[in-house]
Amino acid sequence: MNCTECVDLAVHVLLGQEATEIAARWHEHRKSCSACGAEAARVAELLKRVRSYDAPPTRATFRTELRERLTGLGYDDLLREARPRDRVAARWAWVRHRVRTSTAVKLALAAAAVVVVSAVAWQARDERGTLPGELVGLAPAQPESPSAPIENAPATTPAPAVEPSPPPRGASRADVAFGAPDEVQDKTLAETAIDPTPPLPPDVLERLELATERLNRFATARHLLRKRLRGEADDGAGLSPAAETAMRDATRWLLDQQFEDGSFDPARFEGQPEARVGVTALAMLALQRGGVRGVPTGLLAQRVTRGMDWLRSTRDDAGTLGMVKGADAVTLFNHAAATMAFAERYVLSGRVDEALLSDAVLRLDDLNRQRQGREAQDGDVVAARFAALALEAARSAGVPTVLNLDRVVAQARAEFEGSIDTSLIASGSLPVPQFQAAVTAGAIDPYYTAAPVLRATTLPVPTVMQVLERPELREPSLLFCATIDLHARGGAGWATFEAKLLDELAQTQQRNGSFRAEYAFDAVGRAGGVLYETALGVLTLGVPVRVAK
Numbered sequence: 190m191n192c193t194e195c196v197d198l199a200v201h202v203l204l205g206q207e208a209t210e211i212a213a214r215w216h217e218h219r220k221s222c223s224a225c226g227a228e229a230a231r232v233a234e235l236l237k238r239v240r241s242y243d244a245p246p247t248r249a250t251f252r253t254e255l256r257e258r259l260t261g262l263g264y265d266d267l268l269r270e271a272r273p274r275d276r277v278a279a280r281w282a283w284v285r286h287r288v289r290t291s292t293a294v295k296l297a298l299a300a301a302a303v304v305v306v307s308a309v310a311w312q313a314r315d316e317r318g319t320l321p322g323e324l325v326g327l328a329p330a331q332p333e334s335p336s337a338p339i340e341n342a343p344a345t346t347p348a349p350a351v352e353p354s355p356p357p358r359g360a361s362r363a364d365v366a367f368g369a370p371d372e373v374q375d376k377t378l379a380e381t382a383i384d385p386t387p388p389l390p391p392d393v394l395e396r397l398e399l400a401t402e403r404l405n406r407f408a409t410a411r412h413l414l415r416k417r418l419r420g421e422a423d424d425g426a427g428l429s430p431a432a433e434t435a436m437r438d439a440t441r442w443l444l445d446q447q448f449e450d451g452s453f454d455p456a457r458f459e460g461q462p463e464a465r466v467g468v469t470a471l472a473m474l475a476l477q478r479g480g481v482r483g484v485p486t487g488l489l490a491q492r493v494t495r496g497m498d499w500l501r502s503t504r505d506d507a508g509t510l511g512m513v514k515g516a517d518a519v520t521l522f523n524h525a526a527a528t529m530a531f532a533e534r535y536v537l538s539g540r541v542d543e544a545l546l547s548d549a550v551l552r553l554d555d556l557n558r559q560r561q562g563r564e565a566q567d568g569d570v571v572a573a574r575f576a577a578l579a580l581e582a583a584r585s586a587g588v589p590t591v592l593n594l595d596r597v598v599a600q601a602r603a604e605f606e607g608s609i610d611t612s613l614i615a616s617g618s619l620p621v622p623q624f625q626a627a628v629t630a631g632a633i634d635p636y637y638t639a640a641p642v643l644r645a646t647t648l649p650v651p652t653v654m655q656v657l658e659r660p661e662l663r664e665p666s667l668l669f670c671a672t673i674d675l676h677a678r679g680g681a682g683w684a685t686f687e688a689k690l691l692d693e694l695a696q697t698q699q700r701n702g703s704f705r706a707e708y709a710f711d712a713v714g715r716a717g718g719v720l721y722e723t724a725l726g727v728l729t730l731g732v733p734v735r736v737a738k
Contacts, residue, residue, distance in 0.1 A: 190218045191514070193559060195225040197507045199232045224562065428734060431691050436730045437483040438702030439723050443472050444484070444492060446720065451495035453720050458703070460718025463519050466503050466511025467575075468717050469496055470526035471724035474533060475731070497534055500527050501545065508552040518568030521556050522713045525575035528553050532582035547590045550583045554592055557601070568712030570622070571666050574629045577601040578636060578670075585637035598633065605630040606646045617652040621661055628653060632670035635677035650675060650682035657689050663708050665725035668693075672732045687733075694726060 190198075195218045201207050202215045219229045428436065446453055453469045456462045477493040505512050511523025528549045535546055557576045560569055580601055584594035605626040613619050619627065627648050634642045656662045656671045668690075675686045697706045704726035705719050714721060 190214045192218075192222060192225055192563070193507070193556075195219060195222065196228055196555075199229055200236070203229075203232055203236055428730070429687075429691070431695070432730050432733075433482050435691070435694060435698055436727055437481055439698065439704065439727045439730075440476065440481050440484050440489075440702075442702035443475060443720075443723060443727070444488070447472070447492055447496065451492070451497070451499035453496075455716065455718040455720045458719035459705075460720060461716040463513040463516055464511075464523065464713070464716035464718075464721065466500065466523040467519070467526040467713070468720040468724060470500060470510075470523070470530040471717075471721065471728070473497060473500070473530040474526075475724045475727035477530075477533060477537065493534075497530070497542075500530065501542070503527075504545070504549075508548050509556070510549060510552075516712070516716075517556075517560065517563065518566045518572045518712050519716050521560055521572040522568070522575055522716075524549070524553055524556055525572065525579040529575065529579040529582045532579065532586045532588060535588060536586045543589065546583070546588050550580070550588055550590045550592060550594070553579060554597060561604070566712070568714075568716075570625060571664065571711055571713040573601075573604070574666055574670065577605070577629065577633050581633050581636060602630050602633050605633075606644070609646045611645050614646070614648060614652070617649065617655070619648075619652075624648075624652075624655070624662065625664075625667055628656065628667055628670050628674065631674040636673045641674070641677040650678065650686070654686055654689065657686075657693050660708050663693075663706060664710065664714060665704075665706070665722050665729070666713075669725050669729045669732075672729050676732050690729070694730065697722075698726070 195215060198207060198211065198215050202212050207215070219225050443453075446457070448454065451469070452465055453472050454462065455464050455468045460468065473493055473496045476489050476496070481489065500510060504510050509520065509524055510527035511520060513520045513523065528546070531542055531546045531549060535542060553576060557573070557580075560573065560576075577598070580594065580598050583590070584598050588594070608626050609619070609623045609630075613623070614627070627646050630644075630646055631641075631648065631653075634640065653671050653675055656668050672686075672690060675683045694704065697704050699705055702723075703719050704722040706722060710717075
């Protein structure tokens with residue numbers, strides 16, 4: 190059992206929901222791995238707290254009143270139903286993330302949180318007591334006395350016994366609070382009441398106002414991005430005839446390689462089957478943009494639908510898209526590329542796959558953190574690059590998630606920037622790892638916003654152009670990032686780079702339309718093979734028409 194499986198199974202083993210053999214393997218791994226042991230202790234402590242918590246009574250009409258109150262303020266999107274594949278697993282993913290990233294379990298919306306905690310406490314009320322077996326000793330003992338009362342808590346008075354009217358059968362279920370089981374909420378709300386309604390705290394109101402501003406901003410961003418991805422933007426941007434021809438030939442070659450089930454097999458073209466999810470996702474990113482001259486739009490739409498259906502089918506029980514045992518870097522690449530494809534699909538199709546995408550973003554954050562906590566592997570640099578771009582895609586698309594994506598994207602960018610010696614930037618003599626980090630950091634923000642962000646780590650244009658001049662830097666995803674960065678800056682630097690880029694790609698494009706370069710790849714590039722290079726070639730050529738100026 191590896192660390193990923195151990196972390197994912199922790200709550201189920203602690204609740205006694207796993208088979209004896211699996212539980213024994215989990216205990217064995219937990220004892221031999223200090224990180225997993227610490228995680229198990231945190232899980233056990235949290236479960237003890239949940240089991241010892243007495244849920245406060247909640248007024249029967251709380252859900253309806255809260256929804257009406259927030260709807261009247263314009264916060265409809267905050268109340269959308271998540272529809273996870275497994276309510277218990279989804280609720281635990283949220284709790285685990287909040288505990289991991291905060292010293293105290295902070296709640297984004299205090300009013301909605303009361304319903305969630307009530308539901309969890311009711312479900313655990315009959316299970317109170319010690320944890321099974323030796324798991325009791327994993328967490329510190331909890332005091333038997335109840336916690337100190339909350340200051341200025343409103344006085345409670347019994348409400349008149351009025352039987353709540355059931356919601357109509359055809360009504361929307363968006364008022365179900367953050368994945369709590371319906372039967373738990375209905376039972377709790379029907380049997381208890383509280384009055385008066387406590388006002389929302391100032392910090393919650395401030396967060397709601399910030400959320401509203403972000404929703405408005407994302408609505409505009411999604412509209413512009415949708416037009417770009419559909420080829421409907423009218424801002425003067427376009428491709429040169431040479432770029433159009435290269436993009437058309439590469440797109441046709443990709444279409445010819447797609448299997449009937451919608452997937453692409455890199456093993457057919459010098460790659461490895463482990464990267465099948467990742468290269469299929471990159472192909473979807475390359476194909477789902479409309480307006481490729483010489484390729485019917487209807488054919489593109491049909492093939493993209495088929496490919497996205499296949500990607501959905503690859504999700505495992507932990508929520509990973511493209512899990513490969515023993516190859517963590519390729520797993521991260523697979524999942525990141527698929528998340529990026531679903532984020533763009535979300536922009537094009539509205540709320541389609543919203544629950545899957547929200548879960549994929551959470552899982553991507555988990556996988557990225559695991560990469561930072563383990564020993565470095567061949568391919569981690571490229572995998573981390575795709576992870577950062579995927580998180581930026583989710584942020585730009587306005588994907589609803591419990592994560593603060595502004596903060597998560599900032600952390601991903603800071604990871605790249607933190608390794609750069611700024612004193613070497615002016616001379617242009619950065620070591621290869623620092624050069625790669627600087628180019629990646631410069632591409633994270635502008636890809637979907639087309640707004641260049643100049644920082645202390647921003648490389649001069651001539652330095653970025655070294656990706657076309659130094660063989661050790663000619664990695665397709667790095668070239669993609671350099672193109673995003675320089676296109677966002679525009680001007681004479683971009684015009685010079687674009688001409689050199691077309692010459693470089695023309696030398697690597699084969700007669701059948703695919704791209705194949707003669708230089709060594711890391712683990713991700715080797716696994717992706719020619720399909721990886723060709724899909725990224727199409728994406729690189731399409732930067733001027735995918736990104737608004």
